[in-house]
Amino acid sequence: MKRFWIPSLLLLTLVSTGFSQKITSVPALPALERGLDAIKIENAKADLHFLADDALGGRDTPSLEQQIAARYLRARLMRLGFEKGFKDTFIHPYQLPQWGMNAVETHMTLHVKGGDFQWAWGKDFFYGTGSRSDRDIKQASVVYLGPSSKANKSKAKVEGCWVVVEGSRRPSRKTRTDLKSRGAHGIILIPEKGEGEEIAEKQASLYKRQLSPSWREGPEAGGFATIVLPLNTADALRRAIGKAKPGKKISCKISERCSVWSGETTLENVIGIWPGSDSKLRNEVIIVSAHYDHVGKHEDGRIYNGADDNGSGTTGLLALCEGLAEYGPMKRTVMVMWVSAEEKGLWGSSAWTKNPWFPEGMGPVCNINIDMIGRNAGDKLNITPTKKHEEYSWLTKVAMQQSKFEGFPKLGNADDYYWRSDHASFRKNLGVPVIFLFADVHEDYHKPTDTVDKINFDKITRVSRLVLRVLDQIQEEKLSN
Numbered sequence: 263m264k265r266f267w268i269p270s271l272l273l274l275t276l277v278s279t280g281f282s283q284k285i286t287s288v289p290a291l292p293a294l295e296r297g298l299d300a301i302k303i304e305n306a307k308a309d310l311h312f313l314a315d316d317a318l319g320g321r322d323t324p325s326l327e328q329q330i331a332a333r334y335l336r337a338r339l340m341r342l343g344f345e346k347g348f349k350d351t352f353i354h355p356y357q358l359p360q361w362g363m364n365a366v367e368t369h370m371t372l373h374v375k376g377g378d379f380q381w382a383w384g385k386d387f388f389y390g391t392g393s394r395s396d397r398d399i400k401q402a403s404v405v406y407l408g409p410s411s412k413a414n415k416s417k418a419k420v421e422g423c424w425v426v427v428e429g430s431r432r433p434s435r436k437t438r439t440d441l442k443s444r445g446a447h448g449i450i451l452i453p454e455k456g457e458g459e460e461i462a463e464k465q466a467s468l469y470k471r472q473l474s475p476s477w478r479e480g481p482e483a484g485g486f487a488t489i490v491l492p493l494n495t496a497d498a499l500r501r502a503i504g505k506a507k508p509g510k511k512i513s514c515k516i517s518e519r520c521s522v523w524s525g526e527t528t529l530e531n532v533i534g535i536w537p538g539s540d541s542k543l544r545n546e547v548i549i550v551s552a553h554y555d556h557v558g559k560h561e562d563g564r565i566y567n568g569a570d571d572n573g574s575g576t577t578g579l580l581a582l583c584e585g586l587a588e589y590g591p592m593k594r595t596v597m598v599m600w601v602s603a604e605e606k607g608l609w610g611s612s613a614w615t616k617n618p619w620f621p622e623g624m625g626p627v628c629n630i631n632i633d634m635i636g637r638n639a640g641d642k643l644n645i646t647p648t649k650k651h652e653e654y655s656w657l658t659k660v661a662m663q664q665s666k667f668e669g670f671p672k673l674g675n676a677d678d679y680y681w682r683s684d685h686a687s688f689r690k691n692l693g694v695p696v697i698f699l700f701a702d703v704h705e706d707y708h709k710p711t712d713t714v715d716k717i718n719f720d721k722i723t724r725v726s727r728l729v730l731r732v733l734d735q736i737q738e739e740k741l742s743n
């Protein structure tokens with residue numbers, strides 16, 4: 263795309279006052295100056311007040327509010343004339359497996375002489391960690407093993423049976439593995455007489471967590487089921503145990519149906535391209551990234567606004583786009599990328615870098631990542647990799663040279679964070695040099711108190727200006743140490 267870079271108002275004035283012949287002699291501001299001037303504190307304020315508003319609900323992955331944030335970013339790319347960064351769209355969709363419990367279809371039945379007790383999941387019984395997978399066990403016998411801590415001593419025949427133990431914790435891993443290899447269906451844990459309130463509360467909170475879908479691992483197949491009974495249901499089972507000695511079958515049967523669903527969820531990264539002007543160098547793409555997700559809401563409704571983490575970097579990248587739009591094309595192509603699900607474990611950057619897309623003929627040369635750049639002392643900014651880090655490269659050197667022009671006399675050491683934000687995905691999966699700019703954690707890190715009123719907007723814009731300076735300096739033919 264081509265643009266006429268003399269500010270149009272000035273041009274009009276010159277034309278209308280009859281000085282049109284002198285236009286060629288009016289010196290336009292150098293591209294870098296124009297770009298730096300376009301990075302404005304007021305704009306950064308407006309952007310972050312939107313992104314870190316309660317209405318954006320903490321930009322959780324996945325959430326409607328996160329999708330709204332993505333569309334806000336896309337709107338800016340469109341307005342500033344960026345090209346689509348993923349095939350024919352600005353939004354790179356990626357899929358993640360998702361699974362959860364079919365609550366209604368998950369139930370237990372205690373069969374005793376006088377009739378059946380129907381138990382509902384989340385009220386009458388709970389699952390311990392690693393217990394949720396598809397199972398349908400009908401009328402299995404029950405063996406009583408006594409106190410949980412002594413279950414390892416028992417040599418009872420447990421094949422095809424449930425094992426009942428008493429206590430506040432399930433038996434050790436070794437005992438569980440042993441019981442599993444001997445063919446038991448799983449462990450049913452009942453509280454000892456007199457205890458229980460606290461356990462019941464713990465279980466209820468575990469259950470609440472199990473209600474929302476999980477992504478991290480698939481259904482916990484192959485795990486050894488632990489079922490926890492609160493006092494009210496444990497009593498019925500206790501009556502069936504009666505005076506039975508540990509190691510004996512008791513006079514009841516138990517059926518259990520555990521049902522999980524699995525599917526996929528679509529998440530989004532937002533990507534724009536600022537095409538380079540040099541016929542050869544334009545194929546070399548510099549990627550600037552920031553994650554736009556945060557951690558959503560607390561169970562009690564408090565919102566984690568994530569103004570600094572990473573509303574600040576998200577805003578800083580928007581400011582950089584404003585700068586690029588005024589700078590005009592660089593020799594190399596710049597790709598700007600807001601990724602999601604950083605807080606879940608760098609999922610967005612990892613999905614893209616494992617399957618990257620570039621316009622034909624283009625490929626990556628480096629990545630600059632910004633995350634948390636709006637807090638702590640105004641002159642404090644850290645970088646990784648530093649000279650002390652084995653991944654140190656020409657890119658760090660350039661940032662070190664430029665930082666003093668933006669009020670960061672010396673960049674501090676963030677080497678402890680080399681694998682902690684999205685640049686790690688670019689390094690790992692694309693093999694390109696990376697730098698990470700980061701103003702460090704603070705007392706509001708990952709708390710609902712990370713709010714917009716505490717943000718230093720001047721600092722955010724100076725980091726954006728620094729990135730623009732770095733981009734400007736790495737336009738020469740050869741990039742190297």
Ligand SMILES: [Zn+2]
Pocket residue numbers: 553571572604633634
């Ligand atoms: Zn972050």
